[in-house]
Amino acid sequence: MERSLESILVTGGSGFIGSNFIRHLLAQEGFSGRIVNADALTYAGNPLNLADLQDDERYTFIQADIRDEEAVARLFSEYEVDTVVHFAAESHVDRSIFGPRDFITTNVMGTFTLLEAAREAWGDRPDVLFHHVSTDEVYGSLGDTGAFLETTAYDPKSPYSASKAGSDHLVRAWAHTFHLPVTISNCSNNYGPYQFPEKLVPVMILNMVEGKPLPVYGQGLNVRDWLYVGDHAQAIWTILQHGPAGETYNVGGENEWRNIDLVKHLCDVVAKQTGEPEDDYLRLITYVTDRPGHDHRYAIDCAKIKRELGWRQAHDFPSGLSETVAWYLANTEWIASVRSGEYRTWMETNYAGRGSVNDHGR
Ligand code: NAD
Ligand code: TDX
Secondary structure (H helix, E strand, O other), X not given: OOOOOOEEEEEOOOOHHHHHHHXXXXXXXXXXXXXXXXXXXXXXXXXXXXXXXXXXOOEEEEEOOOOOHXXXXXXXXXXXXXXXXXXXXXXXXXXXXHOOHHHHHHHHHHHHHHHHHHHHHHOOOOOOEEEEEEEHHHHOOOOOOOOEOOOOOOOOOOHHHHHHHHHHHHHHHHHHHHOOOEEEEEEOEEEOOOOOOOXXXXXXXXXXXXXXXXXXXXXXXXXXXXXXXXXHHHHHHHHHHHOOOOOEEEEOOOOEEEHHHHHHHHHHHHHHHHOOOHHHHHOOEEEEOXXXXXXXXOOEOOHHHXXXXXXXXXXXXXXXXXXXXXXXHHOHHHHHHHOOOOOOOHHHHHOOOOOOOOOOOO
């Protein structure tokens, strides 16, 4: 049975990865359907992320909270949804440590609400799919070697990762018990345009430009695997078309960096584009109090999606990072918009006066 893929409900499509995914999907020759983006527009959701699509008749935006049962049920019936791509979540680990409530209500209860609405609307239709977008953080933290496989036991450590693990378990339970056709992807750290400036890469770029300290947690020795957001979007599109129901796919960049090395590398990339001396940026590196419970290392083994579905990363890190820096340097209107009003970085709000400035990264 072919999947319909005619009426795709994207949740959280006004955020970083969701907006990149929607743009990516509408550019695919093989896609002939429509997209309904349901987003509550929290601090992380920004209509400007998709402003260029407002005249595209294949795209509809509905402001809706995935915790609102009635609103979610209405989306399924009004738009005859046959596919869900579920991005909507509270996504910032630091925020989950100091205010976990929204992480539980949105990531766990919101996912539950969507699953129930899908079950109710779809019955036993075989041409539908619920794709759940998850994270490598559900697997916990690695030592200096090894990588997460799809079969690695869950061991989430932060309120964020525990809430995402909870949502993954719900999705699998709905598949097992109610035969809902589902797929799951667990992805590593994404970088690229439209990322809210609370995550490592945009925080560092924007602080460099403004001559502000570059806050490196602890000693900067934690390791993350970085994937270009467009490659993540393509992985999800590949799964929607070819991933059998019931399967989970790990998605990663095979591109591990210690945080401190990445920040220093970013200083070099930004300096090349602004023409400022790299030393002026390196001097801003400031070691601050570590994140509580900071996971040491994430690494993804993505051999399964490569082998079974033929997906590959299309962006190498130098070109992806260089394009990302150029995007942040050019899109001053977007930056002003997301930083207007109440905007302060999580660091500025929560670490005020607590940053332990020891040396400057040399
Ligand atoms: P983001 O914070 O940039 O965007 C989240 C979006 O969800 C926002 O537009 C927000 O308004 C919306 N949202 C939040 N609560 C909502 C609610 N109750 N109802 C409706 N909409 C709501 O996040 P992101 O970085 O784009 O991440 C998207 C998804 O990918 C998340 O599920 C995240 O766990 C997962 N993920 C992210 C990364 C990463 O590196 N950013 C890596 C792996 C997985
Ligand atoms: O200012 C900073 N200084 C710093 O040293 C920030 C914002 C982060 N860090 C460190 C913490 C992490 O080791 O950099 C690393 C990356 O931090 P984040 O950008 O906050 O990402 P991370 O915590 O790794 O989680 C991200 O990847 C997995 C996303 O936010 C999650 O949504 C995703 O699931």
